Amino acid sequence: MGYYVGPAVILGLLWTRPPLNLLILFFFIVTHMVWKWRYGSGLLASDSTPRDIGDRRQSVSRQPSFTLSEWTDAQEDLLDLDPVPQTPVFDIGSDIRTEADAATLTVTPVGLQERRGSNVSLTLDMCTPGCTEPYGYGASPLSPRDQSAQEYLLQGTHMLTPDMLHTRAIDDQSLQAEFYETPMNFVDPKEYNYPGLVRKNRYKTILPNTHSRVVLKSEDEDDFLTTYINANYLKGYNEEERAYIATQGPTVNTVGDFWRMVWQEKSPIIVMITNLEEKNEKCAEYWPEDTVKHEGIEITVVSVTQEDDYSLRVFTLKCEDEERSLRQYWYTSWPDQKTPDKAPPLLELVQKVERARDDAPPSSGPTIVHCSAGIGRTGCFIATSILCKQLRTEGVVDILKTTCQLRLDRGGMIQTCEQYQFVHHVLSLYEKQLSHSAEE
Template identity: 50%
Template sequence: MNESVESPSLSQPVDQEQSFPCPAATAPRKPFQLQERRGSNVSLVLDVNSLSLGAVEPLCSISTPRETLLHLLRTSTRPLTPSQLQEASDETSRLNSEYQKIPPNFVNPAELDIPGHALKDRYKTILPNPETRVCLRNPAAEEAGETERYINANYIKGYNGAPRAYIATQGPMLNTVHDFWEMVWQEGSTTIVMITKLKEKNEKCELYWPEKDGSYGRFEVRVSIVKECDGYTIRDMIIQVGSENRQVRHYWYSTWPDHQTPDCTGPLLRLVVDVDEHRQSIPSPGPTIVHCSAGIGRTGCFIASSIGCLQLQHTSKADVLQIVCKLRLDRGGMIQTSEQYQFLYLTLAQYSRQLRNTDSGSESPVPIQTIKTTGTCGDRENPAKT
């Protein structure tokens, strides 16, 4: 018998500021002791000097609308068991309603007081949350007093609140490619996940890696191996600055349409598992850098799927609502459409079925939507190419 789970209400009323008329000017004989009571001839005399701090109960603080929305993002939750997750994934109308109630937490441009940042923003309305944005050190300009270089990117907490597990960012632009590689180097990142084509009607991302070898500012980048996988491509790259070099693995999932969802969950789940296994094989992997074009829609889906899979592995439950709310605290607008939100439920429901089949030792054929814990990528190794 499945447990009945009520969806939390995200539409709690927000106290609106009430406007009261200013009191009429009073005679100067008692300017600070007399307060007229509305609708009554009775006067209340309050001797403020007789009050001590501990003698009266303090007034309750009035939350602003923004504080109320942030409270919702911090506290909203709906943990589901695998069976409940299966049922919820079919409730399209309810999921749409749940999604619409999640505050987007977009950044007001006035909050981002950084001169010239608009030149480095792909979309003027998609800005990094100031509290979690990545600040690039600028070694080349430190002598001139310019200690920071701007990039449209945010640190994202991972499973169980792990700090800086991911970095969500926009697709590099022609004038931000150098900044992108600077971020990879500064953060010690060993994994990049790209979920967009270079062009979808309009340009979505600048080509920021070479066919074989290339220079990007102070960085030399060389592609050593290319592997074609089911739904995505892996490139192993070597980044070099002076005599120091590091290895970075680049995953390119190019078949996910903008503002839409894939036809099935299989490729995304295989990618999630592949990236997680790669990270676990590295002692200090640094944040996983994830980007699409704006860095909130498909980027949010990948990160949310990764966190949800870990929740299912460790707790046998998944809390999609909480995951998305926490993502939006770090970067506004994560998960861009209701369809993407529903796809998250479908993806995690499918992953929970795969976990159950694995635990029961099922020998049944694996349908296309399920993941594979082994053999996620072919063994083919091709010469470096784009």
């Protein structure tokens, strides 16, 4: 490797033999440059501290963007971080763990089709405030990945008998694998390109799938903004068309649009599954204490009934010479991105809504269901309602097929793995109730 020439030797030569100063200095400079080029360090570098660049780079690469405590605390409010199309995912594996080593967290940018929401794989959506203009609108050919996702959602099925349902409901590992395999089918924001549209959406990447979106009637139908609302029609049991409308919680900017939709669609029922605030605003208070008028529609509160887990408001809606009745079930015992502590109150609410829907006039339109983003809790409620009907009618359930059907019409329905598991638990409980009633 050659000999090391220390600085003491060089200085001694320069001091004792002045005529050789220039020659020695020139030789030293050349040798120093060659040494540095060949071995990556100068002659004057100390060997006392070894430098392992590989280890240093590895330690830097392991540093997560968020501390573990921030990462775990973020799950309840994750949608409030202003989503963007390319979202970093902090993934600690597919199995549920209560603790994890922060050094093992990895950040992987993924497309919208690949986004997953759960307690173990959390999507953290980050964007600079104000950079909110959407990116494009219009039909475009499906990519191979999107085509594959569409095919999966059209064909996905897993029929469960009662015994299979009970076994499946406690098989967390299989449920997780099934959930993560099912495409979310989120909309690419590039499909929307209208200035000002951002003011119509609560979350930037939670957008209505274009083929099933609710189109508001407008005097100027060429003005896209006047026809737009973040809402989708969803099929019900046995492929019933437009049985439900899933939508985001109204914002201050969209309260008028929301009431236009309620009136236009002749909806007899609204199911609200969110609090007005959960750390941040989740939904605007779109109803009055007494009477208010939006978009020519007069909304009057007739009665308010408070139950243990929900409240019921009955409204009278008037527009020109027509008058209708509307019921709002406001379920307040379901935490954001989590699941209720108990399943029976949800089953009770599903059954009450079903009976109210049966009692509505035949000309009534879809039941409107919303939470904050209109995909997580909303998806759980609608899936539970559909599957309860299937279980009563057929004696079996296909939770996977129902989830796929919902996601075809609105991306991200049943947002987290925990919610997917909860739907199985609720259906298992409901089947036991049905069996017990039959025995009596």
